[in-house]
Amino acid sequence: MCLGIPGRIVDMVDPAAYLAKVDVNGIRRTISVRLLAGQDVAAGDWVLVHVGFAMAKIDEREAELTIEAMRRMGQAYDDELAAFDSTAISLEQR
Numbered sequence: 001m002c003l004g005i006p007g008r009i010v011d012m013v014d015p016a017a018y019l020a021k022v023d024v025n026g027i028r029r030t031i032s033v034r035l036l037a038g039q040d041v042a043a044g045d046w047v048l049v050h051v052g053f054a055m056a057k058i059d060e061r062e063a064e065l066t067i068e069a070m071r072r073m074g075q076a077y078d079d080e081l082a083a084f085d086s087t088a089i090s091l092e093q094r
Contacts, residue, residue: 004050005070005080006063007031009043022049025067027085049084 007022018034020041033041033054041047046063047054058066070077 004048004055006046006066007049009045009047011043024049024084025081
């Protein structure tokens with residue numbers, strides 16, 4: 001199962017390449033925010049992350065509600081966090 005999971009942007013790693021570091025439940029990964037170009041995405045913003053891409057900018061309340069609902073999913077949420085933890089975008093691959 002692949003879910004979109006809320007993450008908070010902690011750093012714009014390479015704004016020109018649309019790369020940001022996000023924190024998802026304590027796991028930090030570099031993701032692409034290219035799909036949100038023109039939406040003024042910045043550190044502190046919440047985004048919905050799916051397969052290494054920020055799919056949507058969301059507000060903090062929506063992020064909290066989504067995280068709470070996902071935690072109730074149990075193993076599916078744990079599996080999604082494990083998948084997120086095992087992937088990353090390498091800056092060298094650009």
